Amino acid sequence: MAGLALLAALFPLDHLGGYIHWGWVDISYANAIVVALMVIVFVAALLAPFPGHGRRKESR
């Protein structure tokens, strides 16, 4: 059991979560965070420079 306890989550989420109510929109905080992270990753993918771009040698 002690070994299993080591495998337990550090911040367990097995308790009821909160929800954002806005008109007929009803979204859990967890989903809202994931959506926000996806938007951030999308914007970063658009704006971040390609890795190693400056080192690439162009060739034809």
Place this chain on the structure above:
Amino acid sequence: MKRFRPDVDAPEYHGPYAPYDIIKEGTIAFLVVAILVVALATLFGSPDEQAVTIRTWSNADPIDFATTALGELNGTTITAHYGAPYNHGSLGQELGPLHLANLVGVTIPVNPIQDFIIAPLSSVPNDHPLRVALAQWHAAPRAERATWVARYTRAAAHMTWSNGHIVVPATRTGPLGVMINSLTQMARSGALDQALVTGHGFYTTDYTKPLLFVADGTYFANLAKHQHLLGAQWGMMNETDSYPGQAWLWLYTFWYQVPPFSSSPNADVQVWAIMMLASLLLLLVPFIPGLRSIPRKVRVYRVIWREHYRSL
């Protein structure tokens, strides 16, 4: 020479080329995702909700179980009225003139009285009072059975759970008292779960009947409501407890929240049709004038390849 058509013709590329190692990128992506999965699982764990069985239901709320069993005998439950593919209880949801489920027909026959009540009770060994009760049920004409059920149902509002038994203040209900009590005892022991999944071949993985029976009660729906999983609660994109769910299903469940679908008895088939239409539009984007021009006109590609366009 043929005129160049934007969105249809690909212009010839005259710019520089650079070597690219896709295996390296794939390996890095795999490693990053694997590390993220292990790290997030260590930090937050994962949903591990116990399965709801007829046993857990009948032990948690024996009155709801007995009331649902009575509903099966009355033919008033969701399963009894479902229609195809389970029975002929209704024509099912309609899309204009089409009853789509009904077109397929009854492919998984479920008779709630026989499958949920009589057949499981008949499998109980060494129970003389139950054997007598079932014999009385089988021997009675249909009208008499209906009278017993109607009398029992009228008194069911005062149903109580006392000393491990369902108690209903009703008389002249034939074998119903014994049958409902025996079924409740069977459910609480776990034997009913077993009786409803066996008999379908070598592998007993067909949970259709116990799932339908559980869904007919209010216990399961109340659990779902508590966990914010009902259709009217955007439940399709939610997970149990505080875990993030299937956020990408937002568009599918969105339709259920707005009129006329939010109050339509045919919402499932209507939303399905809208999503199939939307999927078809997405699939055919390259062939739809106007829609296929959006990426070119929005010019997001110029942000991604900004260095290239700056050098032009």
